[in-house]
Amino acid sequence: MKLFISADMEGSTGIIDPSYCNPGDNNYERGRRLMTGDVNAVIEAAFAHGATDVVVADSHHKMNNLLIEELHPKATLLCGSPRDFSMMQGLDNTFDAAFFLGYHTRHGVPGVLSHTMSGVIKNMYINGQVVGEFGFNAIYAGLTGVPVCLVSGDDQTALEAKALIPEIRTAVLKTAVSRTSAHCLSPAQSAAVLQEETKIALDLAKRIKPTLATLPIELTIEFAHTGQAEMVSIIPGMEYRKGTTEVSCKVQDQYEMYKTMRAMLNLADTVQFF
Ligand SMILES: [Zn+2]
Known part of the structure; x- marks a missing residue:
């Protein structure tokens, strides 16, 4: 095992x-x-x-x-x-x-x-479900x-x-x-x-079912402030919902989900607030 x-x-x-x-x-x-x-x-x-x-x-x-x-x-x-x-x-x-x-x-x-991950993220959603x-x-x-x-x-x-x-x-x-x-x-x-x-x-272990999500996945991240959301929305494929601090995208599988989340987080982290 x-x-x-x-x-x-x-x-x-x-x-x-x-x-x-x-x-x-x-x-x-x-x-x-x-x-x-x-x-x-x-x-x-x-x-x-x-x-x-x-x-x-x-x-x-x-x-x-x-x-x-x-x-x-x-x-x-x-x-x-x-x-x-x-x-x-x-x-x-x-x-x-x-x-x-x-x-x-x-x-x-x-x-x-x-x-959730770092100070820049308020919430993460996978297919609309909030996750930490x-x-x-x-x-x-x-x-x-x-x-x-x-x-x-x-x-x-x-x-x-x-x-x-x-x-x-x-x-x-x-x-x-x-x-x-x-x-x-x-x-x-x-x-x-x-x-x-x-x-x-x-x-x-054999009786617990793996936790699944429907593919492709809609990944949404709510950032701490609008500057971070605006910066992340320059990545192709990102959709920034104006009036919120949320940016969404579609990812094909769990590998793309993880790498995309990390790219969004690291880019948001470059934005100075004050
Ligand atoms: Zn830790």
Whole structure:
């Protein structure tokens, strides 16, 4: 059994504010160790429960956060950026299951460090359905033929995941108090929850259907301000709805969906507001 892990940082054990997630900030090295600890707990349980291959894609910021020198010796690590498929790089239809670890809620809803990709995006829609990083990546995985069977993060992230995939297993490592506060499990308690949920999720893998979307996909991004929407609308094929900050386009498949989203985001990011 082949397992793909996309590991984000914000939803990891004990991480409650940006000081754990931004390189150079005072808690960042602690954040890296906490993130690596969560990932290792899952890898250990996966190999003990029938996994033969575990590939981890570091999926936060510049994607170089996990401490490879402390990584479980039997796993391999996809790290660094840029990558065409970002948080989903390395996933193909030879995998039996995907786990999303350390995930967070989408922009504008409750949850620790809620956001969607970066500060420039307010909302993303796939065929009219609002999605955060969880939903976007789950649909990418689903169209690739792989079900998402486990998510870890705070209680709000678990709710967001279950709304899209009711059968998904959730490892709730903290309960959100505000966007930068949570009631957290200790690392030892988190590891126990992650290991238990890993076993159940791997058993479920054959029964969870991949999350699909009708092709071609209408991808819509609502930006933070009109300057970003105007800049993105110079890309051929983009439709800017005047009077909004939304730009839409049609994409043929999940690969085009991911690359187009990244191009839109990176172009919007070049626009100065003040
Ligand atoms: Zn992140």
